Structures are given as structure tokens and as C-alpha cells.
Amino acid sequence: xxxxRAVFSAFWVSMRMRFISPFAILGWLLFPTIFAAVGxxxxxxxxxxxxxxxxxxxxxxxxxxxxxxxxxxxxxxxxERWNGTLxxxxxxxxxxxxxxxxxxxxxxxxxxxxFIPTLGLAFIGFHALLPTVDAGPFVVSFAVLTFSFFCVxxxxxxxxxxxxxxxxxxxxxxxxxxxxxxxxxxxxxLPAWAxxxxxxxxxxxxxxxxxxxxxxxxxxxxxxxxxASIGLSLLYLAGAAWLYRMVDWRARMSGELALA
Amino acid sequence: xxxxxxxxxxxxxxxxLQYVAxxxxxxxxGYVGYKLVLPVTQILFFxxxxxxxxxxxxxxxxxxxxxxxxxANAGIFGVIATVANERQYGTLPLLLASPANRLVTFxxxxxxxxxxxxxxxxxxxxxxVALFGLDLRHANIGLIALSVxxxxxxxxxxxxxxxxxxxxxxxxxxxxxxxxxLLLVFCGINFPVDRLPGPLQLVAYAxxxxxxxxxxxxxxxGAGLGHVAGLLAGELAVGLVYAxxxxxxxxxxxxxxxxxxxxxxx
Numbered sequence: 001x002x003x004x005r006a007v008f009s010a011f012w013v014s015m016r017m018r019f020i021s022p023f024a025i026l027g028w029l030l031f032p033t034i035f036a037a038v039g040x041x042x043x044x045x046x047x048x049x050x051x052x053x054x055x056x057x058x059x060x061x062x063x064x065x066x067x068x069x070x071x072x073x074x075x076x077x078x079x080e081r082w083n084g085t086l087x088x089x090x091x092x093x094x095x096x097x098x099x100x101x102x103x104x105x106x107x108x109x110x111x112x113x114x115f116i117p118t119l120g121l122a123f124i125g126f127h128a129l130l131p132t133v134d135a136g137p138f139v140v141s142f143a144v145l146t147f148s149f150f151c152v153x154x155x156x157x158x159x160x161x162x163x164x165x166x167x168x169x170x171x172x173x174x175x176x177x178x179x180x181x182x183x184x185x186x187x188x189x190l191p192a193w194a195x196x197x198x199x200x201x202x203x204x205x206x207x208x209x210x211x212x213x214x215x216x217x218x219x220x221x222x223x224x225x226x227x228a229s230i231g232l233s234l235l236y237l238a239g240a241a242w243l244y245r246m247v248d249w250r251a252r253m254s255g256e257l258a259l260a
Numbered sequence: 261x262x263x264x265x266x267x268x269x270x271x272x273x274x275x276x277l278q279y280v281a282x283x284x285x286x287x288x289x290g291y292v293g294y295k296l297v298l299p300v301t302q303i304l305f306f307x308x309x310x311x312x313x314x315x316x317x318x319x320x321x322x323x324x325x326x327x328x329x330x331x332a333n334a335g336i337f338g339v340i341a342t343v344a345n346e347r348q349y350g351t352l353p354l355l356l357a358s359p360a361n362r363l364v365t366f367x368x369x370x371x372x373x374x375x376x377x378x379x380x381x382x383x384x385x386x387x388x389v390a391l392f393g394l395d396l397r398h399a400n401i402g403l404i405a406l407s408v409x410x411x412x413x414x415x416x417x418x419x420x421x422x423x424x425x426x427x428x429x430x431x432x433x434x435x436x437x438x439x440x441x442l443l444l445v446f447c448g449i450n451f452p453v454d455r456l457p458g459p460l461q462l463v464a465y466a467x468x469x470x471x472x473x474x475x476x477x478x479x480x481x482g483a484g485l486g487h488v489a490g491l492l493a494g495e496l497a498v499g500l501v502y503a504x505x506x507x508x509x510x511x512x513x514x515x516x517x518x519x520x521x522x523x524x525x526x
Contacts, residue, residue: 022431022434023431023434023437026434026437026438030437030438030441031437031441034441034442034444034445037445038306038309038444038445038450038451039309041445041450041451041455042309042310042313042314042450042451043312043313045313048313052312052313055312165289165293167293168289168290168292168293168294169289169292169293169297171293171294171298172292172293172294172296172297172298172301173293173297173298173301174298174301175298175301175302175304175305176297176301176304176305178305179301179304179305179308184309185308185309185311185312185313186312189308189311189312190308
């Protein structure tokens with residue numbers, strides 16, 4: 001019960017900080033809307049296929065959701081370092097992962113806000129709707145995608161804190177993730193080597209399932225795709241656990257971690 | 261004449277200092293991440309999106325549009341950051357207290373980023389042409405290069421205008437994000453400007469980049485200088501208007517920042 005309260009407190013404080021951060025607001029409001037606008041101009045035009053329309057309608061929201069989850073969640077530790085609160089959090093009796101769990105849940109929920117402006121733009125600006133939706137698989141696929149985003153955020157947080165070079169590299173590669181995860185176009189249009197690389201991305205499998213649930217044609221191997229996404233996500237979590245031990249060591253033993 | 265030489269020396273010194281102290285990507289990792297990986301992945305992303313929407317034959321259209329937009333990364337983010345970083349590093353009050361000519365100091369902020377914009381596009385385009393096997397045999401490469409240079413200058417003009425706001429605003433880099441990404445929608449980067457609603461087309465032609473992208477596309481189709489001179493002249497004119505407005509804003513906001521003590525707010 002105490003743990004749950006700590007999770008909620010971390011979640012609540014992080015949400016309040018997001019509400020007053022211009023960057024947090026840009027993350028769910030501006031960036032996804034702009035990508036959605038470009039996607040809709042290209043994919044939801046007259047004569048577009050049902051598959052293209054589905055990507056146009058959902059693509060911007062998925063990009064925004066990913067962008068917030070990986071960046072906001074990934075900076076879960078780094079932001080504490082910048083605010084000068086990292087050592088206090090480590091010194092508190094509450095396990096560090098509990099604090100980060102609350103923050104990561106906040107990141108994921110904040111990222112979901114990206115669907116509000118993007119679906120709104122699709123409906124009001126382009127009169128575009130999803131052609132069909134198989135509700136059951138769609139909901140499960142979205143839940144699996146959320147789990148995979150959560151695991152990515154949880155994994156990036158110690159990575160960003162341990163190796164500063166990871167921030168420009170991963171941030172610079174942001175649109176590469178859009179490509180490999182197939183958020184706004186299917187990865188089947190990519191070269192074979194890129195498709196192999198995309199196969200290591202947990203969100204890609206869940207995204208594939210989401211789009212399959214909006215289209216009656218094509219393969220519908222939902223269970224296999226969900227299993228692949230969950231399996232890869234668990235691998236990310238295992239990697240994250242190892243990284244957290246390194247963060248813990250650097251914070252307590254070497255005293256280097258709080259250096260901003 | 262001595263006075264002119266003196267100003268030229270200030271300009272050169274200021275440009276050098278912009279580079280060593282305020283060019284925020286002047287580390288190997290920072291440069292690779294933000295100036296190589298980001299532009300290349302941006303072009304790849306939009307080319308693949310375009311291929312999905314319109315077929316592989318339209319890859320060059322998207323590659324060229326997005327390559328031109330990358331100049332705005334340097335021109336807008338880079339230039340706005342030169343003022344935002346002065347504030348962050350605590351040197352803005354010193355800059356405002358110095359007797360150096362404001363116009364010289366102001367214009368020197370764009371030089372490094374203009375050169376960097378051209379370099380970024382050259383690297384990104386070379387990689388994308390190789391990756392997608394784009395056919396540039398009929399293209400007027402020299403004219404494309406000229407278009408890139410012109411757009412790099414004009415986007416820096418826009419950056420100078422919004423950079424001035426950094427004198428009184430703490431999070432000026434937020435403005436850089438807004439402006440940079442809005443250009444993606446308005447400037448005909450990924451779809452023709454005439455697909456925008458009427459009033460937004462007016463906005464598009466009031467922005468830098470729009471005419472420059474059109475000129476580059478014409479050059480890629482083999483057009484000569486005479487064919488696109490009007491577009492490039494229009495592009496330069498728009499950029500100069502923004503730079504002039506930026507200078508006026510810089511001088512006005514400098515006074516405001518002094519009166520309100522805003523230059524030290526961080």
C-alpha cells in the first residue's frame with residue numbers, strides 16, 4: 001500500500017510539472033499535430049486506399065504517443081539530475097524504481113493526449129475516419145503498444161543518465177524510430193535489411209496489430225504479433241534492470257551521477 | 261575606411277566567438293546526432309512516407325523538399341540558440357553592456373549557421389541519393405546548390421527575427437521548435453502549397469523556404485538560372501525582410517530587456 005502511494009505521488013508530481021512545461025505541451029500538442037497534418041495531406045486525399053487512410057488518421061497520434069513516451073519517460077532520471085533532486089531520491093527509503101514507475105506511467109498517459117489533436121484534425125480538417133475497426137484486437141493491440149512504450153521509457157531512463165552521448169544519438173534518431181516502428185506507413189515498404197532491424201522493435205509488432213485491426217484484408221496474426229511485442233518488451237525490461245544496478249552503483253559508490 | 265575595417269574585425273571576431281562558444285553542436289557526438297543522424301533520418305522518413313502515399317517515382321520530390329528544410333535546422337535552431345544560450349551561460353548582460361555595433365553583432369549570429377546549413381544539406385543529400393538511387397542526371401546541380409545557399413541565408417533571416425525574442429523570453433528555444441516544424445506544413449516541403457486552404461497559401465509565400473524549394477525542384481528538373489531567378493530573388497527578399505524586422509526587434513527588445521532587467525532572468 002505504501003508503495004502504491006509512492007507510485008501515485010511520483011506520478012502526480014510529474015504530471016503537475018508537465019502541465020507547466022512548454023516542452024511537455026509541445027510534445028503532445030504541436031509535434032504530433034504537424035506530423036498528422038503532413039500525413040493526412042498525403043494519405044487521406046481523395047482516391048487514397050483504405051489502408052492509406054487508416055495510416056493517415058492514426059499515424060500522427062502514434063508518432064506523438066511514442067515521442068512523449070520515449071523522450072519524457074527517458075528523461076525520468078536525467079530531469080531529477082538537472083533539478084538537483086537525484087541524490088535526495090536515492091537517499092529516500094522508497095526504492096528508486098518505484099519513483100520511476102510513477103513517472104513512467106505519467107509519461108505514457110501524457111503521450112496518449114497526442115491522439116486528441118491528431119484525431120480531431122483528421123475528423124474536422126480532413127473529414128477522415130478509420131474505415132473499419134475490429135474493436136477487440138484494436139484494444140488489446142493498443143494495450144500491448146502501451147506496455148511496449150512503457151518498457152522503452154523505463155529502459156531509456158537509465159541509459160540517458162549513464163551515457164550522455166546516448167541523448168543526442170537517440171534524440172537524433174527519433175524519425176528513424178518512426179520509420180522502423182511503422183507508425184505512419186507499413187514497414188513492408190522498407191528494404192529487407194531495414195525490416196529485419198524493425199523486427200527488434202517491440203512497438204513495431206503492436207503497431208502492426210493495431211493497423212491490421214483496422215483492415216479486413218491481409219494477415220491477422222494478432223497473437224503472434226502481441227507475443228513478439230511483449231517478449232521484446234520484457235527483454236528491454238531485463239536490460240533496464242541491469243542498467244539500474246549500474247545507475248545505483250554510480251550514484252552511491254562513485255558519486256558521479258548527480259553531476260549535471 | 262579605418263572605421264569600416266574596425267567593424268569588419270568586430271564582425272569576424274564575433275563570428276568566431278559564436279562558433280567557439282555558442283554553436284551548440286560543436287562536439288563530435290552532438291554534431292553526429294543532431295547534424296547528421298537527424299537530417300538523414302528526417303529525409304528517410306518523409307521519403308518513405310511519400311513513397312507509401314505516391315509511389316517510388318516521387319522519391320526525389322520528397323528528398324529534395326526535406327533536404328531544403330534541413331537548412332532551417334541551422335538557420336532557425338542555430339540562430340535562435342545564439343541568443344538563448346547567451347542567456348543560459350550568463351553572458352547576455354555583458355553583450356548588452358558592450359559598446360559593439362548592434363547590427364554587426366546581430367548579423368554575425370547568422371554566419372556560422374548559414375555555412376552549417378549548407379554543409380548539412382550536402383551531406384544529407386549525398387547519403388539519400390546513394391540510398392535511394394535518385395536520378396539527378398538531368399538536374400542542374402549548380403543551381404540546386406545556389407538554391408540551398410539562398411535558403412540557408414533566408415532561414416537564418418527568420419531565425420534572427422525569432423532569436424531577438426530570446427532577449428526577453430526565457431524559453432526562446434520553444435519558439436524555434438514551433439517555427440521549424442510549422443515550415444514542414446506551410447512551405448511546400450511534402451505537398452504543393454496549392455493544396456493548402458487559400459489564406460494559408462498567403463502565409464506560405466510570406467515565409468522563407470517556399471520559393472527556394474520551388475526553385476530547387478525546378479533546378480532538379482533541369483531548369484536554368486533564368487527560369488528560377490525570380491523565385492530566388494523573391495526568396496532572398498523575404499529573408500532580408502525578416503532579417504531587417506529582426507534587427508528592429510532586437511534593438512527594441514534590448515531596451516525593454518534593460519528596463520525590465522530581463523536579460524538576467526533564467
